[in-house]
Amino acid sequence: MTEPVSQQRLRLRDEFLGRAADELFKYDERLRGLDLEVRFDRGVAHLTGEVGERAHLDTARELIGRLDGVFGVWDRVRVGGRDPLILDLGCGGQKQYPGNLGVDLMTTGEVDVVADLSGPLPFADSCADRVFLVHILEHLIDFLPLVDEVHRVLRPDGIAYVVALRERGRRPDARADAGRADDQGHLPQARLAAHLVPAARGLRRGQHLRRAAAGQGRFGGGAGRGAPRPVLRLVT
Incomplete structure (x- = not known):
């Protein structure tokens, strides 16, 4: 039987993923300048904000989802001015x-x-x-x-x-x-x-x-x- 992951380990993993995502938005030209925020909760990325095109959101979802330890990418993002x-x-x-x-x-x-x-x-x-x-x-x-x-x-x-x-x-x-x-x-x-x-x-x-x-x-x-x-x- 798999032992449950401790709350401290979950918190540390979320903090690590947050720093990794910050690096992506800072240095990856595909994400730099996008009006998006990401937070992590138990390995799930939560994207919020606004983008001009659907392709920008798709790219952000894909790159964040590639980070080791991310279980899923959820989002509530305005696209092209539409909620x-x-x-x-x-x-x-x-x-x-x-x-x-x-x-x-x-x-x-x-x-x-x-x-x-x-x-x-x-x-x-x-x-x-x-x-x-x-x-x-x-x-x-x-x-x-x-x-x-x-x-x-x-x-x-x-x-x-x-x-x-x-x-x-x-x-x-x-x-x-x-x-x-x-x-x-x-x-x-x-x-x-x-x-x-x-x-x-x-x-x-x-x-x-x-x-x-x-x-x-x-x-x-x-x-x-x-x-x-x-x-x-x-x-x-």
């Missing part, structure tokens, strides 16, 4: 970024849209730049319809960030109860990984998953179809 539309699904009482559109079945001060995540999302096709699903999928008996819905609402160049539980001490080939949720509604990691990773690969290839009808009264506006397709980032 991003970011859906925070199942946000509960805490959004990943202020300004995200909080979506949850229960009402809190952070929830902007009340919706059941097990059904169709009340948003238009290709309207969202980013979608956050942080510790959400393991609470659903069948999470694939939600993955389909996320694929539908993301813009062609959008990204979905997924954080899912990893069961400590469980063998990867464990089969017992692989298809059933426990008494708290949590899906075993074996089933979660078996279905989610192929789904993520399908999004990267641009393959369509099951599509839900757009319907009426959905938020946002379509951006049109075309390459590249949305990407799903998995963090376990």
Whole structure:
């Protein structure tokens, strides 16, 4: 069984990554002068600020993501003077970024849209730049319809960030109860990984998953179809 990393080690790693990112923005001509800030939290880079072109954000994400020890790159960045539309699904009482559109079945001060995540999302096709699903999928008996819905609402160049539980001490080939949720509604990691990773690969290839009808009264506006397709980032 893997021993948990101490809080001190996590803090020191974040401080090291912060210094490394500062060096990148100071000396790399591809990043120098960009109005971006980055902070690290448990190995995840959080980019905020504003850029003039989408390519600048893509470059920053790529270079920061190459740093050894970075688990993922999350962002809320204005591009070309436009604020991003970011859906925070199942946000509960805490959004990943202020300004995200909080979506949850229960009402809190952070929830902007009340919706059941097990059904169709009340948003238009290709309207969202980013979608956050942080510790959400393991609470659903069948999470694939939600993955389909996320694929539908993301813009062609959008990204979905997924954080899912990893069961400590469980063998990867464990089969017992692989298809059933426990008494708290949590899906075993074996089933979660078996279905989610192929789904993520399908999004990267641009393959369509099951599509839900757009319907009426959905938020946002379509951006049109075309390459590249949305990407799903998995963090376990």
